[in-house]
Amino acid sequence: MSDQMKSKxxxxxxxxxxxxxxxPERDVNAIPVLETRHLGIEFGGLKAVDDFNLxxxxxxxxxxxxxNGAGKTTVFNLLTxxxxxxxxxxxxxxxxxxxxxxxxxxxxxxxxxxxNIRLFDKMTVEENVRIGLHNQIKYDMLSGIxxxxxxxxxxxxxxxxxxxxxxxFGMQDLADEEAGSLPYGAQRRLEIVRAxxxxxxLLLLDEPAAGMNPHExxxxxxxxxxxxxxxxxxxxxxEHDMSLVMGVCEGICVLNFGRVIAKGTADEIQAxxxxxxxxxxxxxxxxx
Amino acid sequence: MIFLDNLINGLSLGSIYAIIAxxxxxxxxxxKMLNFAHGDVIMxxxxxxxxxxxxxxxxxxxxxxxxMAVCTVLGVTIEGLAYRPLRQxxxxxxxxxxIGMSYLLxxxxxxxWGANPKSFPRTFINSSILxxxxxxxxxxxxxxxxxxxVIMVALTLFTSKTKMGKAMRCVSEDRGAAELMGINVNRTIxxxxxxxxxxxxxxxxxxxxxxxxxxxxxxxxxxIKAFTAAVFGGIGSIPGAMLGGVLLGVIxxxxxxxISTELGDAIVFAVLIVVLLVKPAGLLGKxxxxxx
Amino acid sequence: MMKMSKSKRKRLIYNCVTFALVIxxxxxxxxxxxxxxxxxxxKGQLVPxxxxxxxxxxxNLVIGISGELSLGHAGFMSVGAxxxxxxxxxxxxxxxxxxxxxxxxxxxxxxxxxxxIAGTLIGIPVLRLRGDYLAIVTLAFGExxxxxxxxxxxxxxxxxxxFSFLNKELPADVTMLxxxxxxxxxxxxxxxxxxxxxxxxxxxxxxLNLVNSRAxxxxxxxxxxxxxxxxxxxxxxxxxxxxxxxAAVLAGMAGALYGLNSSTVVxxxxxxxxxINVLVFVVLGGLGNVLGSIISATLLTVxxxxxxxxxxxxxxxxxVVLILVMIAxxxxxxxxxxxxxxxxxxxxxxRGTEKGGAAR
Numbered sequence: 046m047s048d049q050m051k052s053k054x055x056x057x058x059x060x061x062x063x064x065x066x067x068x069p070e071r072d073v074n075a076i077p078v079l080e081t082r083h084l085g086i087e088f089g090g091l092k093a094v095d096d097f098n099l100x101x102x103x104x105x106x107x108x109x110x111x112x113n114g115a116g117k118t119t120v121f122n123l124l125t126x127x128x129x130x131x132x133x134x135x136x137x138x139x140x141x142x143x144x145x146x147x148x149x150x151x152x153x154x155x156x157x158x159x160x161n162i163r164l165f166d167k168m169t170v171e172e173n174v175r176i177g178l179h180n181q182i183k184y185d186m187l188s189g190i191x192x193x194x195x196x197x198x199x200x201x202x203x204x205x206x207x208x209x210x211x212x213x214f215g216m217q218d219l220a221d222e223e224a225g226s227l228p229y230g231a232q233r234r235l236e237i238v239r240a241x242x243x244x245x246x247l248l249l250l251d252e253p254a255a256g257m258n259p260h261e262x263x264x265x266x267x268x269x270x271x272x273x274x275x276x277x278x279x280x281x282x283x284e285h286d287m288s289l290v291m292g293v294c295e296g297i298c299v300l301n302f303g304r305v306i307a308k309g310t311a312d313e314i315q316a317x318x319x320x321x322x323x324x325x326x327x328x329x330x331x332x333x
Numbered sequence: 334m335i336f337l338d339n340l341i342n343g344l345s346l347g348s349i350y351a352i353i354a355x356x357x358x359x360x361x362x363x364x365k366m367l368n369f370a371h372g373d374v375i376m377x378x379x380x381x382x383x384x385x386x387x388x389x390x391x392x393x394x395x396x397x398x399x400x401m402a403v404c405t406v407l408g409v410t411i412e413g414l415a416y417r418p419l420r421q422x423x424x425x426x427x428x429x430x431x432i433g434m435s436y437l438l439x440x441x442x443x444x445x446w447g448a449n450p451k452s453f454p455r456t457f458i459n460s461s462i463l464x465x466x467x468x469x470x471x472x473x474x475x476x477x478x479x480x481x482x483v484i485m486v487a488l489t490l491f492t493s494k495t496k497m498g499k500a501m502r503c504v505s506e507d508r509g510a511a512e513l514m515g516i517n518v519n520r521t522i523x524x525x526x527x528x529x530x531x532x533x534x535x536x537x538x539x540x541x542x543x544x545x546x547x548x549x550x551x552x553x554x555x556x557i558k559a560f561t562a563a564v565f566g567g568i569g570s571i572p573g574a575m576l577g578g579v580l581l582g583v584i585x586x587x588x589x590x591x592i593s594t595e596l597g598d599a600i601v602f603a604v605l606i607v608v609l610l611v612k613p614a615g616l617l618g619k620x621x622x623x624x625x
Numbered sequence: 626m627m628k629m630s631k632s633k634r635k636r637l638i639y640n641c642v643t644f645a646l647v648i649x650x651x652x653x654x655x656x657x658x659x660x661x662x663x664x665x666x667x668k669g670q671l672v673p674x675x676x677x678x679x680x681x682x683x684x685n686l687v688i689g690i691s692g693e694l695s696l697g698h699a700g701f702m703s704v705g706a707x708x709x710x711x712x713x714x715x716x717x718x719x720x721x722x723x724x725x726x727x728x729x730x731x732x733x734x735x736x737x738x739x740x741x742i743a744g745t746l747i748g749i750p751v752l753r754l755r756g757d758y759l760a761i762v763t764l765a766f767g768e769x770x771x772x773x774x775x776x777x778x779x780x781x782x783x784x785x786x787x788f789s790f791l792n793k794e795l796p797a798d799v800t801m802l803x804x805x806x807x808x809x810x811x812x813x814x815x816x817x818x819x820x821x822x823x824x825x826x827x828x829x830x831x832x833l834n835l836v837n838s839r840a841x842x843x844x845x846x847x848x849x850x851x852x853x854x855x856x857x858x859x860x861x862x863x864x865x866x867x868x869x870x871x872a873a874v875l876a877g878m879a880g881a882l883y884g885l886n887s888s889t890v891v892x893x894x895x896x897x898x899x900x901i902n903v904l905v906f907v908v909l910g911g912l913g914n915v916l917g918s919i920i921s922a923t924l925l926t927v928x929x930x931x932x933x934x935x936x937x938x939x940x941x942x943x944x945v946v947l948i949l950v951m952i953a954x955x956x957x958x959x960x961x962x963x964x965x966x967x968x969x970x971x972x973x974x975x976r977g978t979e980k981g982g983a984a985r
Binding site: 361366367415418419421422423424425426427428429430432433434435436437439440441443444553557560561564593595596598599602603605606609610613 | 688692693694696750751753754757758760761762764765766768769772773775776791897901904908940941943944945946947948951952954955956957958959
């Protein structure tokens with residue numbers, strides 16, 4: 046199964062786009078789900094991210110890699126409007142995020158997971174997913190308090206949808222557990238389900254495989270591809286596990302000191318001398 | 334002339350707020366908690382000094398020193414018993430505990446000293462009146478303002494020059510990193526409470542020298558206003574506490590004089606709300622960025 | 626039909642027990658009143674108990690469910706009490722509305738609405754702030770309200786309401802309804818135990834149904850993790866506001882009922898100490914636990930009346946209880962120790978029942 050996946054991705058043809066980036070050939074005629082132009086942010090004079098240009102195709106699985114402290118999570122925080130950029134722009138489906146709040150960015154179709162897991166610990170697994178459905182299956186406060194028919198109908202829909210989403214990772218049986226009491230790997234998977242529940246166009250995964258064993262990582266890799274195929278969305282992931290990145294990502298962007306030093310396919314990145322020097326080279330030395 | 338009179342009274346009241354605000358601001362900066370009981374430590378300090386002067390026949394300076402010593406021990410004890418077990422807990426839990434502690438102190442004082450207000454005795458602090466032209470200034474006013482300046486300078490020197498002071502600043506910046514650098518965080522927090530509580534004793538004596546009515550609730554309103562002052566100036570900042578305290582004192586006195594006596598407190602709190610709306614980090618505070 | 630999930634069933638049982646307890650208590654007390662077996666002091670306490678229960682449950686919505694510490698809850702109660710007194714007095718004198726029930730309903734509703742407006746005004750600036758600031762600002766707000774009603778004068782004459790502020794400048798022929806520091810005066814007490822019961826039921830319906838709905842989950846999500854909630858598209862300020870204003874409305878209604886239970890309402894009845902009292906009910910009953918709030922509010926209102934000797938130490942005991950409960954429920958070491966103790970007991974209990982079952 047996983048071999049099939051790998052071969053499928055390695056055959057994806059990546060083509061250049063005007064913004065000095067590449068996208069999969071199948072997405073070239075669609076509006077890119079994400080486009081950043083000269084994106085940058087300063088913290089007290091320090092440029093944490095500088096002139097960051099990236100285009101992600103409509104159904105691309107992309108990777109964002111780089112040494113520790115390169116600014117990867119900061120990029121996520123810029124894309125999700127946790128931080129307001131100092132320079133440049135973020136476009137989601139061609140719409141500028143300038144001046145929008147985190148909530149508005151979420152409504153435009155951007156969802157994320159967190160490096161340091163941020164679940165709603167005291168709520169159940171199902172309730173966590175239902176928060177993801179907050180803007181998908183709605184009813185007003187009054188219907189809730191008075192238990193109007195709309196409440197029952199929408200609650201049922203929320204429940205069914207939550208269960209359907211949990212089944213992606215086979216987590217239906219955990220629906221009643223308190224989220225904070227789940228094992229680490231399950232918490233990471235729940236974060237992905239919760240993000241998916243918001244019906245995103247672009248899913249940002251911040252180190253989804255952190256703390257997972259090789260078997261779990263393998264499974265996660267298959268699921269990431271499955272999610273993309275099933276939901277027809279784009280996924281951008283930050284990851285240190287190179288087998289996952291090289292195995293599942295079509296386009297890979299390498300960040301160092303807040304700047305993009307390369308974007309290409311897995312093969313191109315592995316062969317790029319600048320990347321090897323900045324990143325893989327160091328790793329080889331450490332291995333010695 | 335009335336204007337000048339009010340201004341001087343405002344500066345004096347503001348100086349008391351500033352000294353109390355220091356206790357809040359230091360504890361908030363280092364332990365990241367609102368020590369609700371701080372105002373009541375002031376009250377305890379004032380009562381101890383009162384007992385020293387009235388019952389034990391101590392000279393004023395000795396009475397103040399005893400009050401400072403008792404408050405220091407009290408502050409460190411409160412921190413160790415009630416706050417330390419909650420170092421990792423949510424801020425809501427710590428805040429409720431601090432409110433409980435404030436209530437405990439008030440009710441203990443009620444049991445020990447009774448509900449009847451005590452009249453604070455005259456000392457060298459408030460015994461004479463200085464006349465400059467038509468102005469008459471109480472010695473308490475001058476001593477309060479001077480004490481505020483001395484304390485501010487001493488604290489600034491302490492935090493910037495001494496090893497313990499630098500440790501305090503480290504813990505306030507990043508507790509985890511400070512711990513890794515070998516700084517004893519618990520001891521540093523205890524020290525902060527000790528300094529804050531000793532200052533509270535001084536503030537208590539100064540407060541009761543200017544407004545000589547002492548009862549178990551004496552500390553709570555000045556305490557809350559001083560916290561307002563600390564927020565006004567920018568919580569965590571020592572010069573901010575001074576600036577905020579003095580400004581708030583002046584605003585309160587002028588509000589009472591020119592708007593309405595009954596609405597004095599309301600005006601002070603309205604200032605708090607406006608400040609939080611317009612500049613939540615306070616006048617001299619730095620906005621904090623949450624780590625994601 | 627789908628099988629009901631474990632958590633859903635637990636919630637349903639909890640809600641049923643809560644409602645059943647209130648209804649049974651009401652029936653028992655009503656029959657005691659009918660048989661005249663109730664003591665005079667307890668009878669006098671019935672309406673206040675209802676008010677404090679509503680106060681505790683509504684504050685629990687803010688503290689337990691929304692996770693924000695509000696120290697100005699008594700302020701909303703006083704807004705409700707004053708509004709209720711003025712509206713009731715006005716309706717009686719200006720419109721000659723004799724029916725006490727109708728007057729009570731209008732007065733309580735008005736109390737809720739005005740407290741809700743006050744809650745909105747204070748919530749807009751404050752709910753964007755961090756927790757500690759919210760606590761201090763709500764406290765400040767409670768004090769401001771107390772300051773303001775101290776210099777508020779309201780009178781009625783010829784069907785009109787006259788207001789004046791700071792100075793008593795009203796026409797000579799008015800009947801005073803609110804007289805500055807003397808408070809709301811000449812109130813005709815019209816509150817009844819039944820009205821209190823209805824208000825409790827209403828509060829329970831609002832709070833319990835809200836908690837178990839889309840909005841309630843959003844409120845809890847904001848409490849558990851603000852950034853994550855925002856990233857999921859939940860408007861944090863809106864939902865914190867919803868909890869805060871709902872609680873303010875309920876507190877205002879409780880205040881109106883409380884105010885119309887006696888002949889005067891004075892500003893000193895609604896000090897910071899009252900807010901702390903309600904906080905003690907909530908903490909002792911358990912944060913987020915509505916049933917607990919009901920029980921603790923009732924017991925802590927009745928007990929000091931029964932145990933006169935205890936009354937002197939009441940505040941002292943409250944303070945110690947606050948500190949101990951907080952440390953016991955939040956210190957990781959003590960909590961682990963308590964869980965272990967609980968497990969041992971449960972284990973013994975289960976073994977006991979298993980043995981019993983085998984013997985049968």
